[in-house]
Amino acid sequence: MTTTAHLGANGTGPTAGDPGGAREPGVRGPLGGLVWLVRRQHRLFFGLLLAAAAGGAVWCAVLRGRAAAFIDAHHIDGCSMISLVARCDGTQDAVVEFRNTYGPALQLAEAGLLLLPVLIGLFLGAPLIARELEAGTHKLVLTQSVGPLRWLAAKTALPALVVLAVTTALSAVFAWLWQVVGDEVSGSYWYSTLDFAALGPVPVAYSLLALAVGVLAGLLLRRTVLTMGVTLGAMVLLQVALKQLRPYLMPSGSTEFGPKESAQLPDNAWLVGQGYYTRSGDHLPMEVCDSAGDQESCLRSHDVVGQYMDHHPASHHWPLAWIESGIVLALTAVLTVLAFRVMRRRHG
Known part of the structure; x- marks a missing residue:
């Protein structure tokens, strides 16, 4: 007659079926087995x-290699349309040809990094917990040695590490490309929606935020499609809101x-007012005399002597990127803490 080994209630001690408390070589521990399971469940994504x-x-x-060769051959480094x-x-003709040749590929890369956080939230963060709760498979794990x-x-943890590694690598590679093709020659400037969202720490921070949003929503809603x-x-609301906040x-x-x-x-200065x-x-304001019949007289009556432009120079790019990323990561941390509090309240 054979006996089957089971873990005790706390997952560390032996039970009656395992009097010696010995574990067979190669058998995974409770937490290690769960990490292995997470990797198996999401190996496709x-x-x-x-x-x-x-x-x-x-x-x-x-x-980058082809674009750099074109720029060198036509001597258009730092040149724009005008x-x-x-x-x-x-x-000018060479700049137009460069933009027609390499512009679509550059915009595709920018759009991909802009959409990447949303895709991570939809197909990784949202189903990560919601699918388990909806199917009830979490009950089996929680009755074993692993606490909630x-x-x-x-x-x-494992999805967050994968997301961090992948988005950091993609952002770094794109920044390496953008050093050659960005700004004047391509007409793609750091302050544009696509470029700002694709450069530096910004896509990394938003990707981690999307994962946290999906996990918390899954814990609260417990339905995969609804969570997605x-x-x-x-994510769309947060990205739009922070974009409006960005100039300030x-x-x-x-x-x-x-x-x-x-x-x-x-050209590389961001006009904000x-x-x-x-x-x-x-x-x-620029509209102060728009309704006046004689604009010149209106400006003289206000004692106007010139125009002003409020702007962020190119040197503000990285400070703005790090500030926004810091806000996003702080929000990610808050959502993560809330997720653990919800988990503790519901499952002890």
């Missing part, structure tokens, strides 16, 4: 993420132009 990282790296490397730089005279908090930690819809809506994350600079000066900023300034230094 993990594989797709890793394949996207590898494929994206190769594609960006090839695109450039005030003397060495860029006569390069350790179960949640094991379920989220809520995760999608929440740090003070912008202001440049004043006299009455005989051309009011023009560098403009208007008129008076002799006393007051700033008036």
Whole structure:
């Protein structure tokens, strides 16, 4: 007659069926077995993420090499469609050809990194816990040696590590590509919605946030499809809200132009506001005299002496990116803590 070994109530001691307390070699521990299970359950999505990282790296490397060769051959580094730089005279046709050739590929890469956090939230974060709760398979695990908090930690830790590694790699490779093709020559500037969302720590932070949103929504809603819809809506809302907040994350600079000066900023400066300034230094909105019949008389009556432009220079790019990413990661931490509190309250 044979006996079957079972773990005790706390998962560490032997039971009557295992009087010696010995574990057969090669048998996984409770938590290690759960991590293995998480990897098995999501191996398809993990594989797709890793394949996207590898494929994206190769594609960006090839695109960077070809774009750099074109720029060098046509001497258009730092040149734009309308450039005030003397060495860029006569390069407009080459710049147009460059944008037509490499612009679509660059925009595709930017759009992919913008959408990546949403896809992670939809297909990894949302079903990660909701599917278990909906099917009831979590009950089997929670009746074994793994407690609810350790179960949640094991379920989220491995996906978070994979997401962190993949998004960091993709963001770094894209930044390497953007060093060659970004700004003037491609007309793709750091402050655009696509570029800002694809560069530096921003896609990494939003991807981790999407995972946290999906996990918390799954714990609360316990329905996979409903959780996916809520995760999608929440991520779109958060991205739009933070985009509106972005210009105010740090003070912008202001440049004043006299009455005989051309009011023009560098192409890589992000214009966030403009208007008129008076002799006393007051700033008036650009629309102050729109309804006036005689605009010149209206401006003289307000004692206007020139125009001003509020802007973020290119040097503000990385501070803005890190500030926004810090806000997103702080929100991610809050949602993660809430998820563990919900898990403790519902399952002890």
